Amino acid sequence: MSKPLSDHDKKKQISVRGLAGVENVSDLKQNFNRHLHFTLVKDRNVATKRDYYFALANTVRDHLVGRWIRTQQHYYEKDPKRVYYISLEFYMGRTLQNTMVNLALENACDEAMYQLGLDMEELEDMEEDAGLGNGGLGRLAACFLDSMASLGLAAYGYGIRYEFGIFNQKIVNGWQVEEADDWLRYGNPWEKARPEYMRPVHFYGRTEHHPDGVKWVDTQVVLALPYDTPVPGYRNNVVNTMRLWSAKAPCEFNLKDFNVGGYIQAVLDRNLAENISRVLYPNDNFFEGKELRLKQEYFVVSATLQDIIRRFKVSKFGSREIARTDFTKLPDKVAIQLNDTHPAMAIPELMRVLVDEEKLGWEMAWDICVRTCAYTNHTVLPEALERWPVDLFAHLLPRHLEIVYEINRRHLERVAAKYPGDIGRLSRMSLIEEGGQKRINMAHLCIVGSHAVNGVAQIHSDILKATIFKDFYEMEPHKFQNKTNGITPRRWLVMCNPGLAEVIAERIGEDYIRDLDQLQSLRNFVNDDAFIRDIAKVKQENKLKFAVHLEEHYKVKINPNSMFDIQVKRIHEYKRQLLNCLHIITYYNRIKKEPNKQWTPRTIMIGGKAAPGYHTAKMIIRLITAIGEVVNNDPVVGDRLKVIFLENYRVTLAEKAIPAADLSEQISTAGTEASGTGNMKFMLNGALTIGTMDGANVEMAEEAGEDNLFIFGMRVDDVDELDRKGYCAEEYYNRLPELKQAIDQIAGGFFSPKQPDLFKEIVNMLMHHDRFKVFADYEDYMKCQEKVNALYKNPKEWTKKVIYNIAGCGKFSSDRTIAQYAREIWGMEPTLEKPNNKREI
Secondary structure, rough: OOOOOOOHHHHOHHHOOOOHHHHHHHHHHHHHHHHHOOOOOOOOOHHHHHHHHHHHHHHHHHHHHHHHHHHHHHHHHHOOOEEEEEEOEEEEEEHHHHHHHHHOOOHHHHHHHHOOOOHHHHHHOOOEEEEEEHHEEEHHHHHHHHHHHHOOEEEEEEOOOOOEEEOOEEEEEEEEEOOOOOOOOOOOOOOOOOOOOOOOOOOOEEEEEEEOOOEEOEEEEEEEEEEEEEEEEOOOOOEEEEEEEEOOOOOOOOOOOOHHHHHHHHHHOOHHHHHHOOOOOOOOOOOOOHHHHHHHHHHHHHHHHHHHHHHHHHHHOOOOOOOOOHHHHHHHHHEEEEEEOOOOHHHHHHHHHHHHOOOOOOOEEEEHHHHHHEEEOOOOHHOOOEEEEEHHHHOOOOHHHHHHHHHHHHHHHHHHHOOOOOOHHHHOOOOOOOOOOOOOHHHHHHHHHEEEEEEOOHHHHHHHHHHHOOOHHOOHHHHEEOOOOOOOOHHHHHHHOOHHHHHHHHHHHHHOOOOOHHHHHHHHOOHHHHHHHHHHHHHHHHHHHHHHHHHHHHOOOOOOOOOOEEOOOOOOHHHHHHHHHHHHHHHHHHHHOOOOOOOEEOOOOOOOOOOOHHHHHHHEEEHHHHHHHHHHOOOOOOOHHEEEEEEOOOOOHHHHHHHOEEEEEEEOOOOOOOOOOHHHHHOOOOOOOEOOOOHHHHHHHHHHHHOEEEEEOOOOHHHHHHHHHHOOOHHHHHOHHHHHHHHHHHHOOOOOOOOOOOOOOOHHHHHHHOOOHHHHHHHHHHHEEEEEEHHHHHHHHHHHHHHHHHHHOOOHEHHHHHHHHHHHHHHOOOOOOOOOOOOOO
């Protein structure tokens, strides 16, 4: 009888991981040893795991460099239109495994490490996450970079190289504690500093108006030092660039007029300039109007626009010597996509460059600006919209304030001409909000200064047109579009769930990885017993693997046959982790009441970070951990219900949790979640969704069939109706005994016996000022969860629904999203063909 395959041999059989040819493996080993030698490790016995990781990373990077240079050379020669995706966040996660996937090197590297006596997964675990984002918006930018490269677009991601990314979350005595994320501590093998492209960025100062134009003078200068990271496309030899700017003080910073006493202080003050790129602001869907944040926003925009214009001028137009100065061609060669309003300063900055420096007339400059820029909106929550105080602007960016005023003057003239006498409309549509402290509405600036405005799911785009941007839509309907978000199937299937990727490839081939619509043909296998078994088997293996991880980290015994019910996302009232808590408590109470009944066992996991200043979100975390302490230690319940708070949720933890999930919780109040992308990741990885008709859930139900999701709760119209009528939480509390019991337990200290009134603020909020109407959806949510339990008891029928969901995922590839941006906004044509590169690996 043949012995069972080792993990290593199993991996070798997964074809989507690439071929492990003998020649490849031998080359990789040689290069690995060479790099190990370069790290000054002469004796392998003293090498640390980190030394091995760096040697492997550098070995894999070697395979990128030639392609990277050739891709950039190709762009220089052919001078295609380029797209610049500007974002304050790029939530990249780890790079090593993703690079191996996209270069088809995974099996070869695995075999090389195995032959050298090393475990590749252990080495991969040495890499720090690049956590330069808060959540969905930053991760979307990362998926977009992967798709732009995979579609052969000449694309660049521009952002900030934060020294400290999103904080690491520790749970101490049930509370969130933040720790600095010193991700660059050991160096970053994937980046290359490019000091030759350093650019000055100006702040403060004053303006002088002369007959020949305006001068911005007496400014303070900060230098922007670029670091480039390669972005490989999926097996197409394309390698694009993500360029992140780091702030440096100029040599003469504060030293021009120092005296002997002031020299030390002057050198120490260099930190003030360099603080600009020190740390990512940890807010998701919340605007914090701090001067340092506005500095960051202008810093990335100013440095990026200088780079864009430099590249536009020197692009091969016959020869490098002849600079291109006809800026009317800029929109034919450059597309700028603003990821939310954070880079909105690109609009007045581009105007400043064209008018003040390049001496174009206002009308021509404005036409160029509008045709070049496009804006993506990510939220309708009022507290998230950026509205900068005019005084702060006047102090930090005096020239830009003048330009914004002029943009607004001309804009309001156009509004007045179209709607004479409509004063209300003028005031609603102004870029400047009067009343109290004057503020600049950055979303209005983006709409006026862009040729395209898009939401990120159909329902969200419709809400924008009907509510917050209604006046703008009525005036310029042609600007408004939808681009439903997507996720890259490379990271979110091939890399994190190779078992599932392989089971699919065995049925329909590997081409679906670059054309996810091909998953539709899995519908042909929905009644194929062998396929149903294979899908269920992969899920069970993923659950066992994740259960081992959980038991190591949380010392809680996990029943791997229980339903893995997971809600992972930023902690926010609108995402309604509290609704999930009420279900947990009610389910717990039901088990306690009838302990002998056959309950569907569940392991419920909730994870996510709370913004450090968001008190309610931190209390929600404390409630979840408190519920876990009671439930997990109740012998009557046993392993039928476990509650785990997943600490420090980040890209790398998502890659472990999502493939193991049975049930995905997407339970925001209808009309609040712009799109969501976690919902798509769970769907692609074989989880079923319980959710409201919000964000992309609506389109997921369309694609997979509404019967194959567990949809519950109010629709947007119901929420609006309830707003008109007035939401009264007490009405539900008095009418629903199980809800009353759960709330009374929270309020009475059942989950916090040592501090009975620990959660009184949460209860008070839910009872008296809950903007997100948790109680209104409680009853339907509980009924829907009962349907989930019933179906889970029938594994075959459950798995059939899983197959319908996977088959409906094609639309949710970021390749589709990016192809639509390219054709409908940027005026570019994506391609799946490989460029004719000389050397293949």
